[in-house]
Amino acid sequence: MTRHLLSAADLTRDDATLILDTADELARVSDRPVKKLPTLRGRTVVNLFFEDSTRTRISFEAAAKRLSADVINFSAKGSSVSKGESLKDTALTLEAMGADAVVIRHPASGAPHTLAHSGWIGGSIVNAGDGTHEHPTQALLDAFTMRRHLSSLDGRKVVIVGDVLHSRVARSNVLLLSTLGADVTLVAPPTLLPVGVEQWPCAYSYDLDASLEGADAVMMLRVQRERMDAAFFPSAREYSRRYGLDAERMERLPGEAIIMHPGPMNRGLEITAAVADSDRAVIVEQVTNGVSVRMAVLYLLLGGSDSALGGVE
């Protein structure tokens, strides 16, 4: 059993499928007059956010509330963290308050792992994005969205484009999608691909136009300027010309292909407004699906006497 969700690499194919199937059923709750289930009544979920986030935090909050959990939102701004409190002391405080699960977003890669293995805290840890490392629930909601449009991920071609170097979304997606049988190609300028990418379970390319051929899903990544401490490409204009998705490139995609973006978007940089607002973009749907997938994760980790994940080795 794994009590935590720290990395998409921890999920077996069975685990991932169980989460996606559970999310499928939970998605139906959103269509009901009463959008609530009693399952996590009396359990406390803490959203521990050391980094700004709108959609992920709101999504986890909505997910926990739909399962009737008590939700405590903790953001580093305006808390004792800004007075210099350490992760350890924050964790001990949350433990003393009886947190059953801690959803953590942290600028340092590995912070959720530290929290899970420190012994400071007894509850389940869910990684909601750590530095440039991983964002497993984003990968799950992306896989969920693809599965709804493409029915199965087996043998599907997924192209992930842009700032892979700074992207926890790309890393988690590569790990999860390859587990689920998809063929992933990363496309980026050489400066925005991480060292060691040839070891990842995917292909990579510097040529967007060639890679888009036969794609079933195209995922555009946000250019993360706030994490860029050097010049990774000559100019924004050149970047969008070579690696941005515009209407012309979209027209060349196969008819069924969907266009995704984890948000927030830099309209005009990695994706044009025309593409983002087109019928083939499923970006808003990704947000909706995020709630169902996070409900599934919280339910499977906290709903029973023990986690339902990692059961079959």
Add this chain to the structure above:
Amino acid sequence: MVRSDSEDEAREVLDADDVQRALTRIAHEVLERNKGAQSVILLGIPTRGVPLARRLAERIGEVEGRPIPHGSLDITMFRDDLRMRPARGLGRTELPDGGIDGAVVVLVDDVLFSGRSIRAALDALSELGRPHAVQLAVLVDRGHRQFPIRADYVGKNLPTSTRESVQVLLAEHDGRDAVLIGGSDDTHDPSAEGGGTA
């Protein structure tokens, strides 16, 4: 027919014909009790309640000459023993178009034992709407209730000891219809609803 070890020790108390007859009788009783099938909806509790509800709907439909709405009601998230076992995957809740408001909902399950599943089903139902009435149909009532719950329609009353297990086999899942009663099983607690079948 290849039989598994557990089936070897089990005694068949209802064969395929008995199951058919029981369902036909229940279908007629539903019609009689409700003076027809206006606003009747059959909801099966996964796993084996679902094909039973479908079969009952078909039989009632044959008599009435029109399709009878049926669906499924998953109760996993409403169970009171959720925290006594590892989290489980969910079954499907599928309501007929138009929902359940004002309808006569007939819940359908394979085995009635402690009554805890039905309590959970009533909770689940109340989240989905407000039926005019709720009735309960089960293929087998094996006694040992732990809640003040009784069935309106019973295929077969089967006095059992809590040490025995009752297993309902249905063609849709198991390749044939039968009800088996097994010897001493690891299930001794009626609150583990279904006696190892569910």
